Each structure stands twice: as structure tokens, then as C-alpha cells.
Amino acid sequence: MSEPTAAAAPGATAPDGAGAADEQLAFDVADFPGGVHAALEAVLMVVDEPVTTAALASALEQPADDVRRALAELEAGYAGQQRGFTLREVGGGWRMYSRHEYAPVVERFVLDGQQARLTQASLETLAVIAYRQPVSRSRVAAVRGVNVDGVIRTLLGRGLVEEVGHDEESTATLYGTTSYFLERLGLQSIDELPALAPYLPEVDMLDEIAEGGRG
Structure with a gap:
């Protein structure tokens, strides 16, 4: 009679920490308080160049169509709230921009900074x-x-x-x-x-x- 296979102990990790990095990076956007919309904002706040919908979808592990819909909703929400910034798709990618109505304020800030x-x-x-x-x-x-x-x-x-x-x-x-x-x-x-x-x-x-x- 063969002996029963021992079950893995609760909380045990793979030998030599294999897969630890994957576990550390694993997440479910649905678990975040703000969901997909807030996760997109978090990513877009740290980019210096427009990011494609495909790249954002990959980062969030979400369908591209859902991400595109969320981006459009964010853009509409910023406009409705009259925020000082907006979200635009330029050159095939998405990025945050200052709203053009506030150009005089931004220009003054930039020019003042040039004095330093x-x-x-x-x-x-x-x-x-x-x-x-x-x-x-x-x-x-x-x-x-x-x-x-x-x-x-x-x-x-x-x-x-x-x-x-x-x-x-x-x-x-x-x-x-x-x-x-x-x-x-x-x-x-x-x-x-x-x-x-x-x-x-x-x-x-x-x-x-x-x-x-x-x-």
C-alpha cells in the first residue's frame, strides 16, 4: 500500500522563494477602493510620455475595451467637475494635461520659475x-x-x-x-x-x- 502524499503546510512557499516575485506583484484591480478608474489615475500620474491603451490594459490586467471605456469616463468626469487638468489621447497614447483655460496661470508659474x-x-x-x-x-x-x-x-x-x-x-x-x-x-x-x-x-x-x- 502506498503512503498518502503529505499536504503542503499552510503558508508554505515554493523552494528557494520561487514565484515569490509573482506573488508580490499579483493583485486584483477590483480590490482597490477606486477600482479601474483610480488605478489608471495612479499610473498616468507617473508617466512622462503618452501610454497606449494596450500598455495600460496590460499593467492593470484588464480587457482593453474596459480600459478604454474607463479612460473616456475619466476624461468626461474631469470636464464635468471643471478640474484644472484633463486626460487626452495624443499620438496613440493617453496622458494627463493642464486644461487650456488655465494656460495663463501655468505660463506665469513657468516664467516665474525661470528667474531662479x-x-x-x-x-x-x-x-x-x-x-x-x-x-x-x-x-x-x-x-x-x-x-x-x-x-x-x-x-x-x-x-x-x-x-x-x-x-x-x-x-x-x-x-x-x-x-x-x-x-x-x-x-x-x-x-x-x-x-x-x-x-x-x-x-x-x-x-x-x-x-x-x-x-
């Missing part, structure tokens, strides 16, 4: 963009060795850098300096910048640097 001096981090990031443009956010971060999301937002807000396209392979947004940047430095073109480029890593080395920093 740039921080060392902003100056370093601006230099990398100036010499390596067009360059992606990840490559700028690879050169500086730190996250540059907030700094780039500041430079965008001050009109010193702008989006100039997308990388053909990674689709990452590429950044470059603006005419306002040249005006502030008294230059006619980027070609008049001092010869600093030779002291920066070559472009084809930046991905290796980035990989090393994540190791």
Missing part, C-alpha cells in the same frame, strides 16, 4: 543634451549616472530643451536644445559651443554604460 538659477544637476544635464543631441533620456542618464527625469522636465519647462523626434529602434523620445538656449548663450548655432564633446563618452558606448549601471 539652474542647479548644478540641471547645468550638467543641459550640457550633455547640448553636446549629444539628439539624445534620449536614458542616454543622458547613462552619462550622468543618475535619473534625470525631473531635471529634463525642468529644462523643458524653461524652454531650454525640446522634443526633437523619436529613436527609430527604441521609439524613445529624443531631446535637443532650443533657439532660446542659443539666445541665452549668445550663440548663432550649436557649432559655436566650446569643444567639450571629446571629453564625453562616445554614443555607441552609452548603452554599455547604462547596462553596467543597472547591473
Whole structure:
């Protein structure tokens, strides 16, 4: 007679912690107080670029049609409540934007902020963009060795850098300096910048640097 198979003890985990990461990330959007709508807001508050419906649906583990319907409902709700922000689908993706009626307030805030001096981090990031443009956010971060999301937002807000396209392979947004940047430095073109480029890593080395920093 064969012996009965021992049942797993309550709360037991897989050997060597296998599957622990999956269990930690597992969730059910329905368990959140605000459901799908609040979960979408949480994700959209941390993105810097428009996110597709498919990507949002994957993150929430919800059907794409349900996510699209929830996005439309959020947009309509913001309009009905006369909130200072709105949700728009631009370039195939969704992102939060300030409502155009409040442009004068936003403009004054941005212009007031331009009176402050740039921080060392902003100056370093601006230099990398100036010499390596067009360059992606990840490559700028690879050169500086730190996250540059907030700094780039500041430079965008001050009109010193702008989006100039997308990388053909990674689709990452590429950044470059603006005419306002040249005006502030008294230059006619980027070609008049001092010869600093030779002291920066070559472009084809930046991905290796980035990989090393994540190791």
C-alpha cells in the first residue's frame, strides 16, 4: 500500500522563494477602493510620455475595451467637475494635461520659475543634451549616472530643451536644445559651443554604460 502524499503546510512557499516575485506583484484591480478608474489615475500620474491603451490594459490586467471605456469616463468626469487638468489621447497614447483655460496661470508659474538659477544637476544635464543631441533620456542618464527625469522636465519647462523626434529602434523620445538656449548663450548655432564633446563618452558606448549601471 502506498503512503498518502503529505499536504503542503499552510503558508508554505515554493523552494528557494520561487514565484515569490509573482506573488508580490499579483493583485486584483477590483480590490482597490477606486477600482479601474483610480488605478489608471495612479499610473498616468507617473508617466512622462503618452501610454497606449494596450500598455495600460496590460499593467492593470484588464480587457482593453474596459480600459478604454474607463479612460473616456475619466476624461468626461474631469470636464464635468471643471478640474484644472484633463486626460487626452495624443499620438496613440493617453496622458494627463493642464486644461487650456488655465494656460495663463501655468505660463506665469513657468516664467516665474525661470528667474531662479539652474542647479548644478540641471547645468550638467543641459550640457550633455547640448553636446549629444539628439539624445534620449536614458542616454543622458547613462552619462550622468543618475535619473534625470525631473531635471529634463525642468529644462523643458524653461524652454531650454525640446522634443526633437523619436529613436527609430527604441521609439524613445529624443531631446535637443532650443533657439532660446542659443539666445541665452549668445550663440548663432550649436557649432559655436566650446569643444567639450571629446571629453564625453562616445554614443555607441552609452548603452554599455547604462547596462553596467543597472547591473
